[in-house]
Amino acid sequence: MSDPIGQIHEHDNQAWFHPWEYLPDVGHNQRSIIQRAEGIHVFDEHGQRLIDGPGGMWCMQIGYGRKEMAEAIAEQALRMPYMNPFSLTSEAPTRLAAKLAELAPGDLKRVFLTTGGSTAVDTALRFVHFYNNLKGRPGKKHIISREHAYHGSTYLGATVTGKDRDRNWFDINTGLSHFLPSVNPAGRPAGMSLQAFCDARVADLENKILELGADKVGAFIAEPIQASGGVIVPPEGYLKRCWEICRRHDVLFIADEVVTGFGRLGHWFASEAVFGIQPDLITCAKGLTSGYLPLGAMLLSERLFQEVSGSNANGASFGHGFTYSGHPVCCAAALKSIEIIEREQLLQHVRALSPHFLERLHALREIPLVFDTRGMGLVGCVECRVRPLVESGMDGSELYAFETELGMRIDRHCHELGLMVRPLTNLCVFSPPLVIQRDEVDQMLDILHEAILRTQRELELELGLKLS
Incomplete structure (x- = not known):
C-alpha cells in the first residue's frame, strides 16, 4: 500500500457517513486521522502529539492505553x-x-x-x-x-x-x-x-x-x-x-x-x-x-x-x-x-485540581476576543465573539457561519501548537481526561491562550478592526 494515509482519507470521504456530517463538504473532508493514544494524548497521522482537550467526547476519564x-x-x-x-x-x-x-x-x-x-x-x-x-x-x-x-x-x-x-x-x-x-x-x-x-x-x-x-x-x-x-x-x-x-x-x-x-x-x-x-x-x-x-x-x-x-x-x-x-x-x-x-482516587484528584483549572480558564477573559468562560469540576467552555460584528446586526445565518469559522480557526491554531479542542460554533469546550495533572492543565490552557491571540490578530488584519 503506497499511500495508506491517502487511502484512509479516501475511505473516510467515500464510505463513512459520519455523525453530524456537514453534507455540503462530503467527499472533500481532510479530517485529522488519530493513529494512537496514550494517557491524555492522541497522535495524528503526522505523529504529532496532542493533548486531548475534550477527553474524546466527554468520556475519557482514566486516560488512554490502560493495559x-x-x-x-x-x-x-x-x-x-x-x-x-x-x-x-x-x-x-x-x-x-x-x-x-x-x-x-x-x-x-x-x-x-x-x-x-x-x-x-x-x-x-x-x-x-x-x-x-x-x-x-x-x-x-x-x-x-x-x-x-x-x-x-x-x-x-x-x-x-x-x-x-x-x-x-x-x-x-x-x-x-x-x-x-x-x-x-x-x-x-x-x-x-x-x-x-x-x-x-x-x-x-x-x-x-x-x-x-x-x-x-x-x-x-x-x-x-x-x-x-x-x-x-x-x-x-x-x-x-x-x-x-x-x-x-x-x-x-x-x-x-x-x-x-x-x-x-x-x-x-x-x-x-x-x-x-x-x-x-x-x-x-x-x-x-x-x-x-x-x-x-x-x-x-x-x-x-x-x-x-x-x-x-x-x-x-x-x-x-x-x-x-x-x-x-x-x-x-x-x-x-x-x-x-x-x-487512584481520581474523584479526590478532580476536586483538588478543579480550582486551578477554573482559575486558568477564567483568566482567558482578559483576551478581548473572549466573551465568556464557564465551567465546574473538570469541564469548561471558552466562548469567543467578535463584538463589533455581533452588535452590527449581521444576519443570523451569516453570523452563525462566521462564528463557526471562528471556532475552526482557533481549533487549527490549537492543533498546530499541540492541543485538540472541540469547537462548537464559537465555543471551545473542555473535558480532559481526569488523570490530567496540574502542569498539563497549564500547558493546555497556555496553548489555547496563544491560539486565541493568533486568531484575534488574524481577524484584526482581515476585518480592519481593533479588538485589543
Missing part, C-alpha cells in the same frame, strides 16, 4: 462475549448493577443497562410513559426540557433536545416536549442580578407546569450542567428549587448525568453531591466505561419501581430493551474503570 482495561475486556470476551439479557443473567452485568446502585444517591437502586446515553434517555422517557399508563394517568406524558439541552439522537432523546440546529431537518414529536428559556447567566439582560435571573428561570418551570396542568406533565429532564449546549452552569440553587417544584406537583425529575457522572465534577454523580437533589431517575453513559466500550444506564428510584412491580404490576411487562442491554464485555469494562477511579 488492565484491555486485559479485563479480553478476559471477558474469551470467557463469555455475549448473553441474552431478556431471559438470562451473568456475573458482569449483575455486579455492575449492584455497584451502580451502591454509588447512586438516594433510593436509586434499580439499574436498567443500555447501549449508550441516547438509549438511556429513551429508556427513562419510556419509563415515565409506562409508569403513568400503569397508574391510570394516560394524559400525564408531557416532558419539560430547556433551551440548549442535549439529550441524545434517538427519536425521544431528540424530541427533548433544545439545540435547534441539531433538529432543523428532522421531525420530532412537538406535542410532547416543551422548552424553558436558557439558564445561561451570561445571557441575562443587562442590569439583572444573578439572583433575579435565577428566580425568573425557576418561575419558568412552575409556570409551565401550571400552564400545561400538573396532571399532564410527566417529567422535567435536566443536565446538571448543559454540556453540548455550551457548558452552561445554572445559577446556584436553580436545580434544587426546580427539584422541589417537581416534588410539589408530582412531576418526575430526570437528571441526565451522561456527562457529569463518574468523576467529571469530582463525584460519582453530581445530582446530590454537588447540587443537593435526589432525582427520580438518572441517565448515565460516557465515563461509565471511560469510553473504552459503549454502555449506558438508567438508574431508577426504588419507590417508583415498587409502584409498578409485584402486586402493583397489574400483569404488565416493561416491554423495552436492547439486544446489547447488559453486554458482559462492556460491563466488565465499566467495572474495571470504576475500580481504577476508586484505586
Whole structure:
C-alpha cells in the first residue's frame, strides 16, 4: 500500500457517513486521522502529539492505553462475549448493577443497562410513559426540557433536545416536549442580578407546569450542567428549587448525568453531591466505561419501581430493551474503570485540581476576543465573539457561519501548537481526561491562550478592526 494515509482519507470521504456530517463538504473532508493514544494524548497521522482537550467526547476519564482495561475486556470476551439479557443473567452485568446502585444517591437502586446515553434517555422517557399508563394517568406524558439541552439522537432523546440546529431537518414529536428559556447567566439582560435571573428561570418551570396542568406533565429532564449546549452552569440553587417544584406537583425529575457522572465534577454523580437533589431517575453513559466500550444506564428510584412491580404490576411487562442491554464485555469494562477511579482516587484528584483549572480558564477573559468562560469540576467552555460584528446586526445565518469559522480557526491554531479542542460554533469546550495533572492543565490552557491571540490578530488584519 503506497499511500495508506491517502487511502484512509479516501475511505473516510467515500464510505463513512459520519455523525453530524456537514453534507455540503462530503467527499472533500481532510479530517485529522488519530493513529494512537496514550494517557491524555492522541497522535495524528503526522505523529504529532496532542493533548486531548475534550477527553474524546466527554468520556475519557482514566486516560488512554490502560493495559488492565484491555486485559479485563479480553478476559471477558474469551470467557463469555455475549448473553441474552431478556431471559438470562451473568456475573458482569449483575455486579455492575449492584455497584451502580451502591454509588447512586438516594433510593436509586434499580439499574436498567443500555447501549449508550441516547438509549438511556429513551429508556427513562419510556419509563415515565409506562409508569403513568400503569397508574391510570394516560394524559400525564408531557416532558419539560430547556433551551440548549442535549439529550441524545434517538427519536425521544431528540424530541427533548433544545439545540435547534441539531433538529432543523428532522421531525420530532412537538406535542410532547416543551422548552424553558436558557439558564445561561451570561445571557441575562443587562442590569439583572444573578439572583433575579435565577428566580425568573425557576418561575419558568412552575409556570409551565401550571400552564400545561400538573396532571399532564410527566417529567422535567435536566443536565446538571448543559454540556453540548455550551457548558452552561445554572445559577446556584436553580436545580434544587426546580427539584422541589417537581416534588410539589408530582412531576418526575430526570437528571441526565451522561456527562457529569463518574468523576467529571469530582463525584460519582453530581445530582446530590454537588447540587443537593435526589432525582427520580438518572441517565448515565460516557465515563461509565471511560469510553473504552459503549454502555449506558438508567438508574431508577426504588419507590417508583415498587409502584409498578409485584402486586402493583397489574400483569404488565416493561416491554423495552436492547439486544446489547447488559453486554458482559462492556460491563466488565465499566467495572474495571470504576475500580481504577476508586484505586487512584481520581474523584479526590478532580476536586483538588478543579480550582486551578477554573482559575486558568477564567483568566482567558482578559483576551478581548473572549466573551465568556464557564465551567465546574473538570469541564469548561471558552466562548469567543467578535463584538463589533455581533452588535452590527449581521444576519443570523451569516453570523452563525462566521462564528463557526471562528471556532475552526482557533481549533487549527490549537492543533498546530499541540492541543485538540472541540469547537462548537464559537465555543471551545473542555473535558480532559481526569488523570490530567496540574502542569498539563497549564500547558493546555497556555496553548489555547496563544491560539486565541493568533486568531484575534488574524481577524484584526482581515476585518480592519481593533479588538485589543
